[in-house]
Amino acid sequence: MKQNALLTASIAPLLKRLTWPVMGGMLTLMSFNLVDTFFISLLGTQQLAAISFTFPVTFTLISLAIGLSIGTSAVIAKALGSGNEDDAKSDSLSALWLSAILVFVLALLGLLFLDPLFLLLGASDEILLYIREYMVIWLAGSVLLVSPMIGNAILRAAGETKIPSLVMASGGLVNAVLDPILIFGFGPIPSMAMQGAALATVISWLTGFVFIIYWLSVKRGLLTRWFLPWRQWLSICRKILHIGLPAAGANMLTPLAMAVLTAIMASYGPEAVAAFGVGARIESIACLVVLALSMTLPPVISQNFGAAQFSRVKQAYELCCRFVLGWQAVIYLILALLAYPISALFTDHPQVAEYLRWFIWIMPVAYGLQGIIILTNSSFNALHLPAKAVVLSVFRLFICYVPLAWVGGVLFGVVGVFIGCIIANLITASVAYYWYHRVLQRFA
Incomplete structure (x- = not known):
């Protein structure tokens, strides 16, 4: 597809x-992540709870990478839309180095404060042993995670989505x-x-790292050198961080809120934490289209x-x-009908299964509204x-989401937490849609 198609082709x-193509790649990736959760669930409820506790921390690093990729995509897409291809190449190289350095620093801090962090989240000493086994390796290899994400953002900014999907x-x-080979032995x-x-996760990152560096440097010629003059690099980093740092901060608010919700769930026992962790992974599949659009919509907006x-x-x-509201309504009906077989697939513990079914029956009701929030956030960054x-994320998570989930939990237990999350998404989606249209009026 030609680059100028983003400026001239019919929108739909x-x-x-x-x-x-992005949906295909994400579906494959997320399906295998769900498989990862399935294999860990075979080890036992404690191990499943442990992997659920890791989600807020692992997603913090992933959020930093996502935020930097948003900044990278916005800067490069605008440069391409303005016809500055040489600037786009320099921006690409700077983004790869910047992201690797920042993720390394954050991963090092995670290793240094591993035990007190998870104890603060409510993990017991027994579960902490399993968390430590997983997180030390995960954090040590996390620098390999960021380069494929940034490389994919570079390609998407130019309108290329097939290669990122393959990665x-x-x-x-x-x-x-x-997963099954290394978890159970072979x-x-x-x-x-x-x-x-x-x-297994770190090795998969290494695969993506080798692939994307090869493609950017050899196949596409977007990396024609490995270093830039120091002052030029700093200048480009400031451009990327102007968007990427707030975007990363906004994305990091999500795992922070998830950490609070995990702590709330921990007050109901490891069964509630385990169910919540599985539900979060099911949510990533259920919101696949929204997440794919949040990656493909920004380059269209930025170039235009x-x-x-x-x-x-x-x-x-x-x-x-409009599309995500209708799509997510269909997804909800499918999930609601499959609640029993889905819960049976991931656990044979009756309490975990019950909590997971309630998650499936309640939380996806608002996934369409959640989609509007996600698309509005990505569109603000693209502009x-x-x-x-950032303001929208703070409003959603800490003015609405966490407080309403806590109040719901106090009134109705675990089910009340889920209901509170739905109400929060309804309020925030209404505010987001109205606010975005007010902002657009300034440009019209």
């Missing part, structure tokens, strides 16, 4: 053409194949349990923003919002308005 077919899919496939390979699950085609910006946003995305 364009988004469809960009999004389907995601290949990494997920490697992880799924290695032939001369010993059983490594939680360590095996983490090692750079070309001053503001009517196309508005059209793309509204089309996506180079990261502060607004």
